[in-house]
Amino acid sequence: MPNPTAAMLVIGDEILSGRTRDANMHHLAQELTKVGINLREVRIVSDDRDAIVSALNALRAGHDTVITSGGIGPTHDDITADCIAEAFGVHIDVRDDAAALLQAHYDRRGMEFNDARKRMARIPDGATLIENPVSIAPGFTIGNVHVMAGVPSVFQAMVASVIPTLTGGAPILSQTLRVDRGEGDIAGPLSQIAADFPDLSIGSYPFQQNGAYGSNIVVRGSDGAQVDHAMARLAELFS
C-alpha cells in the first residue's frame, strides 16, 4: 500500500523577504517521515488572500493531509483563518469554545480579552480545535487541513498533538552510503540499481570536501529487506 501523502502551506511574508529562515518546514518534514507520511509538496505564499485560498484549495485536493503554518495571531496581517473559511465555503466568527479558553487565560494574567485577541477565537464552522499548550490561542482542523501557528515553539506543540491523529504508513526507512567519488563516476551503475528497485527512492547528494568530490547515496523505502538488498549492491559497487 502506498504511503499517505501530505503537503504544507507556509503563510509568511517574513520568509519570502528573507528576514526569517523557515524552521517549521524542516521540523514537519522530519516528523512526518517518522510516521510514514510522505511530504510531497510545500508552498510558501505571502499574506495575500487570493494566494492563500488558491494554494490551499490546490493542496487539499491533491494530498491526504495539509498542514498550514502562520497567520493565526491577533494582528491585521493574520488572515489565515478567514482564508480557510473562504476556501471551504463556510461561515467564520468568534466561537464560544475558543473564546472561553482565551478569556480564562487572560483573566488569569489580569489582561484584557480585547477585540484584537478575540480575532484569535475566529474559527470556521465545523472545525475542531488544536490545543496550544504554549500560548493558548488554538489552531484548528477542518476537513483534511490542520491550521497551525507560525511561531516555532507553538507550531511544534501543535504538530505533536496532531500527528498521532493522522493515518500513518509503513515507516519510511533510510540508509546512506557515503562514496568518495564524484557523481559523474557513479551515475551509470547507480541508475541501473535505481531501475532494479522501482519501489525504492534512491537519491544522490553531491558534496565537496577538501577539494575532493563525493556523494551521499540515500536509499529510502518502507520494505526493509529491499533497502538492505539495495545497500548491499551499492556497497559492492562503490566501496
Add this chain to the structure above:
Amino acid sequence: MPNPTAAMLVIGDEILSGRTRDANMHHLAQELTKVGINLREVRIVSDDRDAIVSALNALRAGHDTVITSGGIGPTHDDITADCIAEAFGVHIDVRDDAAALLQAHYDRRGMEFNDARKRMARIPDGATLIENPVSIAPGFTIGNVHVMAGVPSVFQAMVASVIPTLTGGAPILSQTLRVDRGEGDIAGPLSQIAADFPDLSIGSYPFQQNGAYGSNIVVRGSDGAQVDHAMARLAELFS
C-alpha cells in the same frame, strides 16, 4: 510602479524528507530583496516529472521571473532540464557549447567525459547558459526561467551572475521596531496604521523572551519618506 515579482521552484526529495534543511531559498530571498524584486511564492516539489512541469508552468505564468534550484547533476534523479524542456515544449539534447565546457574541464583533470556527465550538457533549445565557476556544469535561462544547481555554493554563484541581468525595482526598504508588549495589546492601533499606509507592508512578528511577550514590527516599502513616517507613528504609539 510596482516592484517586479519572482517565484522560486525547489526540486528536491532531500528537503521534503527532512534530510536537508533548505538554504537556497533563504539566500535567494535576501538577494532579490536587495534589488527590489518581490519574491512572492516558493514551491518545493519532489523529483517527479509531472509535479515539476505543472509547478513550473504555473509559476512562470504568474511571475516576472522564476528561479529553480536542484536536479541538474549527472545522476538518474536529475530530471530538471528535461522537465523544463517539456514545460516549454522544446527539444532537448546534449548541446555543443555546454559539452565543450565540460569536455575541457574533464580533460584538464584527466577524467572521462562519460555518458553520465554528458547528461549535464543537456540544454533545451533556445536556452542560454548560466556560468558555473565552482564546478563548471552550467545552468541555463529559457524565457523568464533561470535553472540553477541545488548545491548551495553553486546556486549562490549562479544567483550572483543572473541577478544583475534582471530588471529590479526601487530598493525595498525595511525598518523594524521592537515592542516589548504582546501582539494582542498593539494589534488595534497597528491595524489603523497599516490602513493609513496602504503602499507599505507592515508585519508583526511575535516572540517570547524570558517569559515575556514582545513583537517586532517590520515596515517595508520602496518610498523611504513613507517608511520613516510610519515608523515615527509607531514609535509614538508603542515606545
